[in-house]
Amino acid sequence: MTRHRLAISSDLAAIAALAKAGTPYPWSEHQYRGSLEAGHAVWLAEDETGLLAVAVILNAAGEAELLDIVVSPACRRAGLATCLLQQVIQHLKQAGATRMLLEVRQSNAPAQALYAHLGFRSCGVRKQYYPSANGLREDAILMEKQLG
Ligand SMILES: CC(C)(COP(=O)(O)OP(=O)(O)OC[C@H]1O[C@@H](n2cnc3c(N)ncnc32)[C@H](O)[C@@H]1OP(=O)(O)O)[C@@H](O)C(=O)NCCC(=O)NCCS
Incomplete structure (x- = not known):
């Protein structure tokens, strides 16, 4: 059975290993540690x-960012x-957040489909936002969802 919980520092190595196996642009263990230390929710x-x-x-201030x-x-x-983000959204609503934002690579069709499936709508583009292969850069699609 799948359970959801907030991470603690002893989870960081496993989280970084999952990211390395799961995406061509993984966060490092150091970046996840920085998020924990900054008080971000690492679900x-x-x-x-x-x-x-x-x-x-x-x-922060009623606005959440994935x-x-x-x-x-x-x-x-x-x-x-879907399940994890639905639970996160539930917690955010209880905490008073009214809007959720995210950025996604233009080429990342699976993630964009996931976010659309969860009710996020495209609300802008950040040109050449992400570094990508061979020294090139790639646009970010901004997406938002009203939680109120
Ligand atoms: C994007 C990602 C998080 C989706 O996780 P997941 O657990 O497979 O997603 P779900 O099973 O909840 O998918 C929900 C819906 O999203 C859409 N979706 C998810 N993956 C998809 C894919 N590869 N192609 C098309 N649609 C997809 C579908 O609508 C899907 O519903 P369906 O399976 O009933 O058709 C996963 O592919 C991933 O970890 N990718 C690498 C990291 C990444 O890109 N993160 C996002 C950074 S912005």
Whole structure:
């Protein structure tokens, strides 16, 4: 059975290993530690086999931002990201957040489909925002969801 909980510092190595296995642009353990230390909510999904997914959320002044999400490659298209983000959104609403934002690479169709599935709408573009392969850069699509 999948459980959700907030990460603690002893989870950081496993989180960084999941990210490395799960995305071509992984956060480092140092970046996840920085998020924990900054007070971001680092949410985990896990079962008896171990860590399945991570999502990092910044919530300030009623506005939340999804900073990172990775699901283990072996566990995709099983609703894990949907479940985790629905739980996160529930917590954010209870904490008084009224809007949630995120940025996603223009080329990342799976993530954009996930966010649309959860009710996020595209609200802008940040040109050449992300570094990508061969020294090139890639646009970020901004997406938002009203939580109120
Ligand atoms: C994007 C990601 C988090 C999705 O996680 P997931 O657990 O597989 O997503 P879900 O199973 O909850 O998918 C929910 C819906 O999103 C859409 N979706 C998810 N993955 C998709 C894909 N590869 N292709 C098309 N649609 C997809 C579908 O509408 C899906 O519903 P369906 O399976 O009933 O059709 C996962 O692919 C991932 O970790 N990718 C690498 C890291 C990454 O890109 N993070 C986002 C950075 S902005």
